[in-house]
Amino acid sequence: MVSDTVSYTGRIIEVDALSAEAQLVERAQAQDETAFEQIMHLYADRLYNYILRMVGNSADAEDLLQEVFLRAYQGLPSFDGRASLSTWLYRIATNLCIDYQRRRARRVQTVPYLAWEDEDGEVGHWESPDTQTPDPMEAALNRELQQVVEHAIRSLSPKLRTVLLLYDVEDLSYEEIARVLNIPMGTVKSRLNHARGQIQKQVEAYLRGESK
Amino acid sequence: MKCTRYERWLWDELEGRLGTAQAQELRAHLQVCPRCQRQWEAARATHQALRALPRYRAPQQLALQVRARIQETAAPKPEFVWWKRVALAPALGILAAAAWWGWLALNPDSTYSTETATAAHSVENWVEIHEQLEVADWSPTPTPSYFITTGYTQ
Numbered sequence: 001m002v003s004d005t006v007s008y009t010g011r012i013i014e015v016d017a018l019s020a021e022a023q024l025v026e027r028a029q030a031q032d033e034t035a036f037e038q039i040m041h042l043y044a045d046r047l048y049n050y051i052l053r054m055v056g057n058s059a060d061a062e063d064l065l066q067e068v069f070l071r072a073y074q075g076l077p078s079f080d081g082r083a084s085l086s087t088w089l090y091r092i093a094t095n096l097c098i099d100y101q102r103r104r105a106r107r108v109q110t111v112p113y114l115a116w117e118d119e120d121g122e123v124g125h126w127e128s129p130d131t132q133t134p135d136p137m138e139a140a141l142n143r144e145l146q147q148v149v150e151h152a153i154r155s156l157s158p159k160l161r162t163v164l165l166l167y168d169v170e171d172l173s174y175e176e177i178a179r180v181l182n183i184p185m186g187t188v189k190s191r192l193n194h195a196r197g198q199i200q201k202q203v204e205a206y207l208r209g210e211s212k
Numbered sequence: 213m214k215c216t217r218y219e220r221w222l223w224d225e226l227e228g229r230l231g232t233a234q235a236q237e238l239r240a241h242l243q244v245c246p247r248c249q250r251q252w253e254a255a256r257a258t259h260q261a262l263r264a265l266p267r268y269r270a271p272q273q274l275a276l277q278v279r280a281r282i283q284e285t286a287a288p289k290p291e292f293v294w295w296k297r298v299a300l301a302p303a304l305g306i307l308a309a310a311a312w313w314g315w316l317a318l319n320p321d322s323t324y325s326t327e328t329a330t331a332a333h334s335v336e337n338w339v340e341i342h343e344q345l346e347v348a349d350w351s352p353t354p355t356p357s358y359f360i361t362t363g364y365t366q
Contacts (some may be wrong), residue, residue, distance in 0.1 A: 204254035
């Protein structure tokens with residue numbers, strides 16, 4: 001009974017959020033600048049994190065994020081609401097990231113994967129994922145493990161990286177990712193398995209003390 | 213062969229997608245298979261690390277920057293004012309006339325040459341007419357109309 005209530009309540013919240021989003025989109029389509037700014041406010045952080053991990057440096061990520069919202073603004077009149085706003089925005093972001101990677105690959109043929117900024121590099125504002133970690137040693141180990149995982153993500157091919165980031169980091173569903181990338185759901189699952197497998201291997205090596 | 217099946221289950225278990233019976237079977241296998249146990253530890257650490265990756269904030273000035281870019285792209289191109297359009301035709305006419313006069317001033321013989329050419333062309337026509345008249349089969353008394361059209365007198 002409890003689970004039914006929770007599920008029922010959850011669905012209401014979801015429906016409310018969707019209808020609120022639809023209203024926001026309608027207002028933005030009617031040239032309401034405040035509504036468009038609210039959309040930016042809702043999605044800026046999520047898209048920024050996704051783009052940052054896709055391209056590997058904050059300067060380009062910021063430029064691409066601006067471009068995403070510029071294109072969204074220009075494309076709003078033709079947005080028909082068949083896809084959700086988040087799916088649509090992630091699709092724009094993904095296409096821009098892929099274009100960016102192609103351009104970059106042409107310029108730098110020798111770099112196997114995109115460079116990442118140092119820890120001291122200015123990559124936005126740090127938000128600790130777990131502020132309640134009591135043990136400094138454990139926190140340091142977690143931090144080190146995160147670096148291993150971040151490095152492993154960067155070593156993935158763009159196709160695998162996209163799916164992994166959208167599913168495991170950005171929390172999109174298989175269906176949403178299939179719509180963002182315009183690929184079958186089976187392909188999404190297969191790419192996700194491959195991506196996870198590759199990262200898991202590097203983590204396993206780290207846990208066995210094989211990596212630096 | 214057996215391990216492959218359990219490897220596939222690791223992430224399902226981490227995401228709570230595995231049924232109770234399968235979860236129990238997996239746990240039993242992990243207790244007797246060190247290789248799968250290592251993979252389980254790695255998968256769990258990877259899963260946790262992915263979920264706990266640091267989140268970054270988008271730049272504070274993003275809204276301002278996007279608005280500036282929207283205005284930049286939406287700014288109308290310089291308009292062609294109507295009075296400029298109206299003034300364009302006479303201005304072009306004056307320019308053309310000035311150019312023609314300038315050309316004439318720089319080439320004073322050009323007028324004479326044109327007149328000479330026109331005169332030469334007229335003479336050629338008259339010569340041709342006379343030659344045709346000379347070879348013509350004359351009747352002893354030309355018709356009055358002939359006198360009128362050519363002015364010929366004999």
